[in-house]
Amino acid sequence: MKIQTSGEQMQIKTGGITQLVMGIIFSLVGIFIVVLPFLGAEDSNGNKMPMWLGLVGLVFFAIGVFLFLSAKSKMIKLVKNGQSNITTKKLLGGGTHTQDFQTSAIVAVNLSTRNEYVNTGTSTNNSRSTMQRRSDLHLILNDNSTIEITSSSGQSGFSLNGINMTSLVRKAPLSKEAEQIAGFLGVPVKYEDSSSLQGLKDMIMGKDASQPAATTPPLNPNVPTQTPQDAETVPPQNKPEQQ
DSSP, X not given: XXXXXXTTEEEEEEOSHHHHHHHHHXXXXXXXXXXXXXXXXXXXXXXXXXTTHHHHHXXXXXXXXXXXXXXXXXXXXXXXXXXXXXXXXXXXXXXXXXXXXXXXXXXXXXXXXXXXXXXXXXXXXXXXXXXXXXXXXXXXXXXXOEEEEEEEEEOOXXXXXXXXXXXXXXXXXXXXXXXXXXXXXXOXXXXXXXXXXXXXXXXHHTOOTTSOOOOOOOSSTTSOOOOHHHHHHSOOOOOOOOO
């Protein structure tokens, strides 16, 4: 994702190259799995690959074709005190779609972060999963609808038993971009983070990062305030007589 700011205008560009590459990879993996049984391939126990494995390959191939054909680039143009728009363009076919909306309708920037496991093994015999954090960045409008900006994941750092320990204390992916967009628009950032210690604490305590901190309540708020008129109507207390 690339962000450019010029005066009263901000442009957010996201490309679909990653999705295009993933589509090619899924398609090639699917083709490879489909032909394995026909090549007489064997597993580690010396057994031939079953024919039904070709169905799994077809699923991979179908996912790859879908990702390949649906890959698109996106450009969001935000204009202060004016009309903003989103332009999406398919990388294959060149179809373009534009959506307009009022910038004043944006009430917050939402950053939702979660944990997910990904397979980092190079083969079925060396399969290994590790945990990574993935963030989804959206704009929230005043009618509770959302505008998707982009998604990103982070995996670097120290891992223990497949759990990325560094990510538990590190800022979520796209945090910097979310704060930059919110600062330009003058709206708060709403964090929904279930992947870090601070995020889990905020969720348990019911803290909303987009709301200002609560003020300290007055002491004894239930004690009624005495007005001058009430003071005049209160009868004086009798003092004990001195002997």
